[in-house]
Amino acid sequence: MSNFFSLIRNENMKIYYRFGTWFMIGLLVLVAVAGAIIVKTSYREPTDWRKEVTAETASFKASLEEGNISKTYKDYLTQQLKINEYRLKHDIKPIASNTFWGYLESSAGMISLVTLFTIIVAAGSVASEFSWGTIKLLLIRPTNRAKILLSKYMAALLFAIGLLVLLFAVSAISGAALFGIETIKEPYLAYQNGEVVEKSMIWYVLQMYALNCADLVMMTTFAFMISTVFRNQSLAIGLATFSLFIGPQITYFLAMKFDWAKYLLFANTNLSQYLDGMPMVEGMTMSFSIMMLLLYFLVFNALAWLIFQKRDIAA
Amino acid sequence: MNPLLQLKNVRKDIGSKTIIHDLSLEVFAGEVFGFLGPNGAGKTTTIRMIVGLMDITSGEVLINGIDVAKNFEKAIRYVGAIVENPEMYKFLTGYQNLLHYARMTSGVTKDRIDEVIKLVGLEHRIHDKVKTYSLGMRQRLGLAQALLHRPSLLILDEPTNGLDPAGIREIRDYLRKLAREEGLGIVVSSHLLSEMEMMCDRFAIIQHGKLVTIEAVQELSKQAQKVLWIVDPIEKAAQVVQERFPHYHIQQNGQGIEVDIDYHDIPKLNAALVAEHVQVYGIQVLAKSLEERFLEMTGGNEIV
CATH class of the missing domain: 3.30.70 (Alpha-Beta Plaits)
Incomplete structure (x- = not known):
């Protein structure tokens, strides 16, 4: 096991002694800080939040009365109605984007940047060894190939975790600095077992982060697999980022016509669809998506492992 | 004396083509064994099979009696190698490169790393990035990583490539010393024939993937x-x-x-x-x- 720990240290050394890595880390910090500044300068306070919530409630009611909507969406609207009523009754203002929690919540959207950077690192980790020619000296050590591959994969995931923590921390600090922390006690309204309950915002934000990570893990694994199978970093980065940004759109169009689209990877990566009550294909559930993601995860890893294990190194 | 390295009818097929035909040879402790052949004869393929980078289609490679294909981790412990050019991580320093390989084998201490650095004469530049190294310095670093874990079999592809005459002589003397005093078996491939003549005790010539001859350099003068x-x-x-x-x-x-x-x-x-x-x-x-x-x-x- 100490051997495996050393392998991860080796991989980390190869990640963090490169300029490109620090460029990506710097860029992420910059975006998280700039985001807060943009929100600060462009946000306009609503005149009366009560009026807006009332208007929203009315439109929810109108939609519910139309009748020809799906059951999941109906449930979702009913929940939102209850939450809005609770809000008005107990005088709880919705979380605005120019608050500490509001900004932290929207920073979850920047996880796609973390995904992009992790894809770059994962795609490079196996393919570069081949293009540098260092794979030969790497594989003539008393360590089996599976362990070496796993250490590379773990190092990429550790990089992702590092970036997530950094994103969260920088967003929290810049949010606190620009918007203040007076609103930190404001609760998050959740709907549980038929009633509205007040919860801490931190759980809500962490949940948003966690849901966005499905994409991150899947695309990193995908890029890693392509990198191992084709030994080509550009191809791996290209395919993975293309899929990351275009995949959901294509899947969305397919899902409008075909029921089988629900088995596609991108129909399942966006787990927050279940929080919005609008799954891509009617009848999909959170557990179905998690099962599908696990399946894809296993297939990608098995492919990478099998091919890396068997390959003749002729680079 | 048991051979340190033994190839028994080693064969390699790629697709329907046979690259190496039933190659058999033995290398003993304490000798420098030259591996000669025209380009494309199968020298590098053979070396790759010996160090486990390529699968062996049939036959077996034994290192200290251990089958490389069946017991890779145990067999490779005895081997230090440079396969083709000594390609290193250019963005790391020479020292970090050595540290990287040292971590992959148990029992290589910091002292041993320093010892090997001194041995190949890289003390003054070891903390510089490898991208600033000359070809000769990379060659020395390559030799250093091969020696880190005190192997009993050293396999070097073109070890003097890129070295100046003084460097070539130094490496040659050093390899001969390793073989004679430390009892290492050393396999050297090269196409610098005069170089091989001065360095090797025995040599094998292969062509079109077949063994043409194995001779002792001393025998050359008796014909x-x-x-x-x-x-x-x-x-x-x-x-x-x-x-x-x-x-x-x-x-x-x-x-x-x-x-x-x-x-x-x-x-x-x-x-x-x-x-x-x-x-x-x-x-x-x-x-x-x-x-x-x-x-x-x-x-x-x-x-x-």
Whole structure:
């Protein structure tokens, strides 16, 4: 096991002694800080939040009365109605984007940047060894190939975790600095077992982060697999980022016509669809998506492992 | 003595093509074994199979008696190698590169790393990034990573490539010392034939994936060859040779005569010359060079 720990240290050394890595880390910090500044300068306070919530409630009611909507969406609207009523009754203002929690919540959207950077690192980790020619000296050590591959994969995931923590921390600090922390006690309204309950915002934000990570893990694994199978970093980065940004759109169009689209990877990566009550294909559930993601995860890893294990190194 | 490295009918097929045909050879502890062949003969493929980078189609490779294909982790512990060019992580320093490889084998201490650095003479530049190194320095770093874990078998592909004459000599002496004093078995592939001649004890020539011959470098001087006789008077000496050994080819030059003579006839001719009162100042065996042997064996029509 100490051997495996050393392998991860080796991989980390190869990640963090490169300029490109620090460029990506710097860029992420910059975006998280700039985001807060943009929100600060462009946000306009609503005149009366009560009026807006009332208007929203009315439109929810109108939609519910139309009748020809799906059951999941109906449930979702009913929940939102209850939450809005609770809000008005107990005088709880919705979380605005120019608050500490509001900004932290929207920073979850920047996880796609973390995904992009992790894809770059994962795609490079196996393919570069081949293009540098260092794979030969790497594989003539008393360590089996599976362990070496796993250490590379773990190092990429550790990089992702590092970036997530950094994103969260920088967003929290810049949010606190620009918007203040007076609103930190404001609760998050959740709907549980038929009633509205007040919860801490931190759980809500962490949940948003966690849901966005499905994409991150899947695309990193995908890029890693392509990198191992084709030994080509550009191809791996290209395919993975293309899929990351275009995949959901294509899947969305397919899902409008075909029921089988629900088995596609991108129909399942966006787990927050279940929080919005609008799954891509009617009848999909959170557990179905998690099962599908696990399946894809296993297939990608098995492919990478099998091919890396068997390959003749002729680079 | 058990061989350190043993290839038994090793064969490699890629697709329907056979790249290596039933290659068998043995390398013993304490010797430097040269691996020669024209480009594309299968030297590198064979080396890749020995170090487990490529699968062996049939046959087996044993290192210290351990099958590489079946027990890779155990067998490879005894091997230090450079496969083709010593490619390193250019964005890391030489030291970090060594640290990287040291971490992958148990039992390599920091002291050992320092020791190896001193051994290859890289003390002054070891904390510089590898991208600033010359080819010769990379070669030394390559040798350092191969020696880190005190292997008993060293496999080096073109170890003197890119070194200046002083560096070549240093590495050659060092390899010979490792073989003689530390008892390492060393396999060296190269196409610098004169270099191999000075470095190796035995050599194998392969061509088209087949073993052509295995010979000891010493044997080269025992085959039919040119012998230079420094004599006076030259004309009389030539006469004696023609009388006694009419089938040998003679060539006169300024110092004496060159005779294409069988190794065992050298003393006889000497005795004859002395008996005829020819002054013999010197007998110099113009040994057949490895290059001649190589061209002879491989047909000489290949680009070396």
